[in-house]
Amino acid sequence: MAKQEKAGIKPFISLILSTNIPKWALVFGLIGSIITMLIGLSIPLLTRELVDGFSMDAISTTLIIIIFVVFILQAVVDGVSTYILAAIGQRIVARLREMMWFKLIRLPVSYFDKHASGESVSRVVNDTGIVKDLISQHFPQFITGFITIIGAIVILLIMDWKMTLFMLIAVPVTLVIMMPLGARMAKISKGMQDETAKFTGEIQQTLSEARLMKASTAEHVEEKKGKSGISKLYQFGLREARIFALIGPFMYTIMMLVIVLIIGYGGIRVAEGTMSTGSLVAFLLYLFQIIYPITSFAMFFTELQKAKGATERIISILKISEEASQHGIEEDISNKPVYVDNVCFAYDKEEIVLENVSFLAQPGEMIAFAGPSGGGKTTLFGLIERYYEPISGEVRVGETPIQALSMQSWRSQIGYVSQESAMMAGTIRDNLTYGLNNSDEISDERLWKVAEMAYADQFIKSFSEGLDTEVGERGVKLSGGQRQRINIARAFxxxxxxxxxxxxxxxxxxxxxxxxxxxxxxxxxxxxTFVIAHRLSTIVDADKIIFIEKGKLTGMGTHQELIETHELYRKFAEQQLS
Known part of the structure; x- marks a missing residue:
């Protein structure tokens, strides 16, 4: 994993800017917010005129109509600008999820060896969801609120600077309390997101292996694990709730205290004749206009702390190096030999898995790999497939190192049939054409032909939906032999x-x-053809059998040659073929 970016505002802003924000939409949204603010700021002034000139005989119809029109105009402009800003937030998050998903599917297999799939899912869905909530909900409120506060304070300073400064005493008091709470929220949020990712990974693994759980009567084990994970999330949730429980009442108390003081001080001023009743009403209306944004600021900054923690994890994934040579040579490898030349490999530097393995596969030859389990055969396949890169030595096709070929060119010319009979949820047709760019253009006639070549046509025809039969998650609705034959048809x-x-x-x-x-x-x-087989009966006719023990090539030749020259192979053959 790449070194994690320290959680802060700069990485968060850089990440958001990398999503190519639609600038004109942002400009229009902000202009709409400013217009909303200006309209909203005119309402208390109009109310002051209405109150100061109020009597049943002198009600100004024109003034009432103007106030009504102002309310309607404010609502319309506010709705449009809020939607535009929220749409920008959704656009940013959609782009962020694209970046995450495109990165994940291009990461090397070694990443998925070390990280549970559920954890990665949590990063794409939950962490980006936290960023989405901040951008699409809290950020628009912050922008409009900030503009409203600035405008209201300017007008209040013009109206009565003494009362305004009296009101602003609450600001430093609020900051002193809120800043340490925000730092605490960031720490809690980081722990919550980590635990959520871990819990998601565990339950996804359990549910994907439901048959193993049932067969092992392990419900009680999984119940205990699930309860433990849920309990940890619950504890983080309580800690988060305690922060919110402090923030909400504190903000409410401060605001109510300010309102009471302003009403008391303003009442004295009105009684003294130094302030009109309409001015006091206008002052209170401006105060209410300020109070709501300030309370939403508290929510914004707590959400910002959470988003910074999510950003840390998102950036850490986006910085991981993708598979090497996404761009490279496009080359037809037909009728070219494959050279494996002094290849060494280790998952961890301390433990060598393959050591100085060399052999040559001529075009059309069948090369079989045999040996004890854990000897390195499947790892060697992973190197040829380029799931991993050797720490020394190289694999060549003809005279070209396979690292010089593009992944698309190399892997598209390899057919891989594994023991697991891997399948995707969907139909038989989807699985046959999986990964092909022209899948929509492949005719049913062609699909039935490859199914026939793989001896899969008969059982497919027995299904009422034929090629459109749903296979279930990982192909669970098919037998092992059926899944394997579909894999072979896919290779055909x-x-x-x-x-x-x-x-x-x-x-x-x-x-x-x-x-x-x-x-x-x-x-x-x-x-x-390269074959790994535990059953020697399937490889006795191979052109070359390579025997691998503890990562080293200890024998190479035909079946008969190894019988005569390799003691362990001879024991394997006697046990299985006698």
Whole structure:
């Protein structure tokens, strides 16, 4: 993870500016706010004229009509400007979520090895939601409130500077109390967001593995974990509530105290004849115009503290380096050999997973990897697929290092069929065409053809919806063999130059394994194929078998050659093939 930006106002502003704020809309929104403020500031002055000249015989119809029109005009302009500013807030947050999502899907696999998917989801949804609330709700109120306060104070200073200064004594008192509360809120908010992300990750993992939980009768375990997470969120919520419980009554008490003092002092002035009744009423109306924005300021600054904490996490993700070589050479790798040259790799610097692994795969060859579990076979596949980068050595196709190719060019020419039979929620059609740019143009005839090649057409036809059958989350509505054959059909549709099979039949029953193996045999024809297999019966015909133990290549040759030269391989063969 990139070093976290210190939570502060500058990173927050920089992040917002990076979303390309629609400047003209912002200008119009602010102009509308200023017009609203000017209209609103005229109301107490008009009220003063109405009160000072008030009698049943001398009611000014014109003045009443003007006040009524002013109220309507203020409401309309205020509604339009508030909507524009709120729309800008929504636009900023939508762009922020785009930036987060586009970044996440381009991060290397190593990021997802270290971070729960639920945590990342929380960053995209919850943290940006906090920023959204600030920008779309509290920020427009802050802008209009700030303008209103400035205008009201200017008019009040002109009307009666002594009473205005008397009123403003409350400001430093308020700041002394509010600033430490704001700092405390920032700390609580940071803890709340971290705990929310952790809790989201845990419940998402539990629900995605509901079958494992049920099969293991682990409901009580998950109940305890969930209760613990909920309790921690509850404690953070209480701490946050205590802050708000201090802020609200404090602000109310200060404002009411100011109102009482102003009424008392103003009443004395009216009695002395140094202030008119209308001026006192106007002064109180201006005071009320000031009170609401000030109370909303308290909410704005507490939300700002929360948003700064969310910003810290958002920026930390946006600063992570994306996968290398998003832009690179576009090259057809047909009929080119693959060289793995002295490759070393470690997830952590202390633990070497692969050490000086070298081999050559000629075009059209089947290269199989065998060896004890944990030896590094799947890691080697990850390096070829470019999920990870080697710490030394390189992988080349022809004379070109694969790092020089664009990810799109390299991965689009590789067909990958894994043991997990990975599928997305959606239809069979969606899964067959997943990731293809021209998916809408692929005909049903073509899809049925690749399904037939993968021996998947018969079971698909048995569904009433055919290709439009919903498969459920991770394909749970299909059997393992059915999911695997759809994966193979997907590979057929892409017509890959290199095929990678990671224990593709390991978790299947014998009948499904036979059907899948037949489909794989068809798929392998004419393609350079890399195979990981625990069952040696599936790789005895490989052109080359590479035996890997504890990250080192300890044997290489045909099945017969390894039987004669490699003791551990011979033991594997005797156990499985006898």
């Amino acid at each position: 549709l892409r017509d890959p130059k290199i095929l990678m099979l990671d224990e593709a039949t390991a978790s299947l029953d014998s009948q499904s394994e036979h059907a899948v193996q037949e489909a794989l045999s068809r798929l392998m024809v004419g393609r350079t």
